[in-house]
Amino acid sequence: MRSRLVLASALVAFGAPAVAAAQQPVDSAYTARIRELTPTDSVWKFTTELVDHLPASATVPSPLKVLGYVPGTIGRLAYVEELNRYLRAVDAASPRVKVFSLGLSDEGREMLAVAIADSATIARLDDYRAMAAKLADPRSTTPTERARLVKEAKPIYWLTGSIHSPETGSPEMLMELAYRLAVEESDFVKDIRDHVITLITPVTEVDGRDRAVDAAKLSRSLGLGPQGVSLTYWGKYTAHDNNRDGMVLSQKLTQHVMDGFVYWRPTVMHDLHESVAFLHTSTGTGPYNDEFDPIVIDEWHTLAYQEITELTKRGLPGVWTHGFYDGWAPNYMLAIANLHNSIGRFYETYTSMNADCQVTNLPASATTRTWDRPSPPVNGIKWCIRSNINYQESGVLTALKYVADHADTFLENFALKAERQVNKGKTTAPYAFVIPRGQRRAAEAADLVNLFRQHATEVQVASKDFTVKGASAKDAPVQVKAGDWIVRMDQPYTQTARTLLAIQHFKPDDPSPYDDTGWTIDELRHVTTLKIADPAVLRAPMAPLTNDATVSGAIAGNGSVLLVPHLGDWRSAVLPWKAGRAKVSVADTAFSAGGSNYDRGTFIVENADAPARDAIVALGLGATAVSSLPTVRKHAVTAPRVALVHSWIETQNEGWIRYAFDRMGVPYTYVADQKLVQPRALEKFDVVVLPHINGAATTIVNGRPMVGPAIPWKTTALTPNLGKIDQTDDTRPGMGFAGLAALRAFVERGGLLVTEGNSSRVPIEFGLVPTVSVAPQQKLLARGGIYRAQLMLGSSPIAYGYERTTFPLYFNQAPLLNVQGGQRNQREGVDTAVTNAIERQRARTIVRWVPKADDLLVSGLLDNGDEMAGRAVVVDAPLGRGHVVLFGTRPRWRWESQGAFALMLNAMSNWNALDVNER
Numbered sequence: 001m002r003s004r005l006v007l008a009s010a011l012v013a014f015g016a017p018a019v020a021a022a023q024q025p026v027d028s029a030y031t032a033r034i035r036e037l038t039p040t041d042s043v044w045k046f047t048t049e050l051v052d053h054l055p056a057s058a059t060v061p062s063p064l065k066v067l068g069y070v071p072g073t074i075g076r077l078a079y080v081e082e083l084n085r086y087l088r089a090v091d092a093a094s095p096r097v098k099v100f101s102l103g104l105s106d107e108g109r110e111m112l113a114v115a116i117a118d119s120a121t122i123a124r125l126d127d128y129r130a131m132a133a134k135l136a137d138p139r140s141t142t143p144t145e146r147a148r149l150v151k152e153a154k155p156i157y158w159l160t161g162s163i164h165s166p167e168t169g170s171p172e173m174l175m176e177l178a179y180r181l182a183v184e185e186s187d188f189v190k191d192i193r194d195h196v197i198t199l200i201t202p203v204t205e206v207d208g209r210d211r212a213v214d215a216a217k218l219s220r221s222l223g224l225g226p227q228g229v230s231l232t233y234w235g236k237y238t239a240h241d242n243n244r245d246g247m248v249l250s251q252k253l254t255q256h257v258m259d260g261f262v263y264w265r266p267t268v269m270h271d272l273h274e275s276v277a278f279l280h281t282s283t284g285t286g287p288y289n290d291e292f293d294p295i296v297i298d299e300w301h302t303l304a305y306q307e308i309t310e311l312t313k314r315g316l317p318g319v320w321t322h323g324f325y326d327g328w329a330p331n332y333m334l335a336i337a338n339l340h341n342s343i344g345r346f347y348e349t350y351t352s353m354n355a356d357c358q359v360t361n362l363p364a365s366a367t368t369r370t371w372d373r374p375s376p377p378v379n380g381i382k383w384c385i386r387s388n389i390n391y392q393e394s395g396v397l398t399a400l401k402y403v404a405d406h407a408d409t410f411l412e413n414f415a416l417k418a419e420r421q422v423n424k425g426k427t428t429a430p431y432a433f434v435i436p437r438g439q440r441r442a443a444e445a446a447d448l449v450n451l452f453r454q455h456a457t458e459v460q461v462a463s464k465d466f467t468v469k470g471a472s473a474k475d476a477p478v479q480v481k482a483g484d485w486i487v488r489m490d491q492p493y494t495q496t497a498r499t500l501l502a503i504q505h506f507k508p509d510d511p512s513p514y515d516d517t518g519w520t521i522d523e524l525r526h527v528t529t530l531k532i533a534d535p536a537v538l539r540a541p542m543a544p545l546t547n548d549a550t551v552s553g554a555i556a557g558n559g560s561v562l563l564v565p566h567l568g569d570w571r572s573a574v575l576p577w578k579a580g581r582a583k584v585s586v587a588d589t590a591f592s593a594g595g596s597n598y599d600r601g602t603f604i605v606e607n608a609d610a611p612a613r614d615a616i617v618a619l620g621l622g623a624t625a626v627s628s629l630p631t632v633r634k635h636a637v638t639a640p641r642v643a644l645v646h647s648w649i650e651t652q653n654e655g656w657i658r659y660a661f662d663r664m665g666v667p668y669t670y671v672a673d674q675k676l677v678q679p680r681a682l683e684k685f686d687v688v689v690l691p692h693i694n695g696a697a698t699t700i701v702n703g704r705p706m707v708g709p710a711i712p713w714k715t716t717a718l719t720p721n722l723g724k725i726d727q728t729d730d731t732r733p734g735m736g737f738a739g740l741a742a743l744r745a746f747v748e749r750g751g752l753l754v755t756e757g758n759s760s761r762v763p764i765e766f767g768l769v770p771t772v773s774v775a776p777q778q779k780l781l782a783r784g785g786i787y788r789a790q791l792m793l794g795s796s797p798i799a800y801g802y803e804r805t806t807f808p809l810y811f812n813q814a815p816l817l818n819v820q821g822g823q824r825n826q827r828e829g830v831d832t833a834v835t836n837a838i839e840r841q842r843a844r845t846i847v848r849w850v851p852k853a854d855d856l857l858v859s860g861l862l863d864n865g866d867e868m869a870g871r872a873v874v875v876d877a878p879l880g881r882g883h884v885v886l887f888g889t890r891p892r893w894r895w896e897s898q899g900a901f902a903l904m905l906n907a908m909s910n911w912n913a914l915d916v917n918e919r
């Protein structure tokens with residue numbers, strides 16, 4: 001019998017304590033330790049009968065037996081190797097447990113998915129996976145078969161721990177949960193084991209976990225308490241943003257989870273976070289993403305209310321829902337579930353403080369009773385890591401039990417959501433998206449096709465030319481060419497394509513956005529897609545794309561000189577880095593050769609040997625070989641020597657730039673800002689990139705306050721996982737005034753400094769670029785969206801390849817740049833030599849936001865846009881013999897904003913020729 005809900009409720013109602021303990025002996029040493037570690041209070045409870053004991057097992061080892069401690073022990077956190085070793089020991093001892101590898105991290109640590117169910121189910125896991133896959137695709141089942149599968153299949157409930165490395169409790173809890181689910185013989189746990197397949201990933205960010213354990217140890221050894229060392233690096237590239245990769249799947253951990261999703265087709269994914277008191281179970285404030293099925297939103301609420309009721313009636317304070325986040329941006333890891341007809345949900349529980357205790361002292365905003373928080377968290381109680389573990393584990397057990405008791409309903413909804421997607425695609429526009437292959441940035445378009453394939457969305461290829469009707473009678477018909485890519489909407493996994501290609505409308509009076517408000521990916525990446533409103537497209541000639549899309553370049557004609565047009569994408573812009581021994585120049589005006597016209601920015605490649613030719617083809621670029629050099633003004637470009645400067649304040653944002661450089665194959669030297677003070681630190685570089693760093697310009701320059709002891713970040717016996725990416729004896733100092741002076745001297749003698757986002761405040765506020773300022777703003781709302789920019793100086797090499805006069809760019813609220821004076825050469829009647837001398841030092845606006853506020857918004861939120869309209873966004877400011885190029889935008893935003901990539905690469909490769917057209 002599947003439904004035991006009535007029985008379980010009755011037991012609780014009669015106040016029966018540990019249901020489990022009656023039939024099964026407890027592990028008394030372990031249980032005693034749990035009770036010691038759990039704080040007590042005269043009014044409130046911080047544990048439940050579900051987790052206040054541990055059943056004994058003669059065969060399956062507890063965490064205490066394998067690792068020597070009980071989760072929740074003060075000062076003790078498990079490394080990834082320990083977590084994985086423990087779970088493999090449980091697998092070896094129990095026929096109810098099977099460990100699967102999800103893959104390795106960037107640094108070679110293993111991510112696991114541990115399946116737990118009754119032994120008969122574990123023996124037939126492949127069958128259950130196959131059933132889940134059939135339910136996930138209504139096109140593969142008849143109604144009769146589906147009804148049978150809903151009875152026979154089991155919901156798969158996937159728990160993921162510690163994607164956020166400073167949130168340290170969930171891996172500890174998940175070890176104990178694995179044991180409990182494997183051995184406990186209470187009806188409560190037996191129901192879960194018989195009716196649900198629980199999957200446990202103890203740590204999602206495995207590299208960051210080991211660093212977090214080290215940092216906690218270091219902090220204690222320095223006498224700074226458990227949290228005195230901030231975790232500068234988490235994963236190799238991303239910190240908190242590892243949970244903003246759910247749309248673009250760029251990081252290994254997200255890729256492994258996506259692949260795991262397709263392997264398992266989980267019914268529920270539940271991600272464990274620790275930043276809100278005491279247990280916030282997700283639903284959110286809204287607005288919810290337009291593509292989330294109303295059924296999934298109901299499922300969030302059903303599960304959340306179940307947890308609130310069950311934990312509140314057991315005496316736990318501060319369990320609540322709504323509030324906290326919005327549910328709008330689908331960039332969180334759990335969006336993988338919500339965009340694939342599954343349920344994606346999360347907890348925020350209260351911090352473990354790296355395995356310690358505290359007396360709660362929360363602000364009034366966290367402890368007042370509100371409509372969505374009738375049982376608020378309380379102050380003045382002792383809260384320990386074991387409190388966090390008890391809350392998480394009790395909540396998760398409640399959710400698992402509810403899903404076990406309503407397995408048919410959850411599986412029916414799972415199949416129904418998929419069917420609703422297929423039917424929606426058959427009955428309402430858009431019926432398909434077409435991604436033309438013949439477009440200017442075809443390789444970028446192919447990347448988008450492959451992103452959809454990563455999301456398990458099927459892509460087709462048009463096998464013949466055909467025409468379909470436009471969106472309305474007055475719209476022109478849409479011509480589709482053979483070879484164009486087509487994403488049909490009559491398939492189960494369409495939400496990712498729908499939301500990535502939709503325009504987002506976030507209203508100014510909606511609740512405050514939690515993250516980005518607009519993410520329309522074809523706009524961000526400057527790719528053309530076509531929305532098809534004619535259902536005839538579903539009958540058009542096409543065949544499935546069975547491998548990733550590729551666009552290989554071509555070299556036409558014969559001759560030793562290659563002419564390679566700049567397409568305004570990163571693949572064109574990296575050519576100077578890829579050309580090897582060939583001599584690369586860039587045309588500074590338009591020209592004709594061999595009967596064809598070429599725009600300025602076209603690469604002229606001499607002595608193109610086989611490697612250079614191969615590189616051009618591999619980049620997907622089109623070249624024409626001619627026998628002699630064209631007559632055109634040009635300048636030589638070589639790959640610059642690049643210093644990527646990072647701060648020890650935070651590496652979240654430079655990490656994305658580092659990732660992009662690595663992925664594009666742009667070499668750089670990674671330099672800590674505090675090293676700029678060393679003699680001749682910048683002598684061997686042509687370009688310095690200072691990525692976005694949060695905080696005031698003074699903070700960026702000064703670093704952390706020089707109070708307390710030096711805080712090292714090094715590989716030592718105590719901290720074997722720190723260091724690695726970079727290391728220092730003391731993370732507190734920044735570049736200081738001496739570093740700033742070194743940067744200034746570097747530019748004055750001819751170098752290029754590129755600043756991005758908030759770091760553009762540094763050269764402005766410290767006077768390196770006196771004609772540039774940060775424009776004031778008061779009421780602007782432009783929160784992480786896409787806005788229309790206008791090209792102001794197409795003759796600057798920074799803009800080479802950008803063929804449009806306006807194009808979309810990502811922007812998030814600040815900074816808006818203001819450039820004094822006008823454009824160069826705009827004033828007449830003054831002595832030319834004097835003018836030139838003055839003008840050479842005046843900053844130039846290369847790109848600005850369009851001047852009319854009504855034209856600004858492309859996708860997302862905008863209010864009071866008049867504060868933003870017409871402000872500069874890319875500025876080239878000469879200084880001495882060099883330049884500072886300031887970006888008010890984020891040209892490397894989370895592997896999303898590829899349309900802006902070439903602006904930064906162009907600046908870098910033309911570092912010594914930025915005013916080539918201004919002389």
Ligand SMILES: [Zn+2]
Pocket residue numbers: 164167273274275
């Ligand atoms: Zn978190």
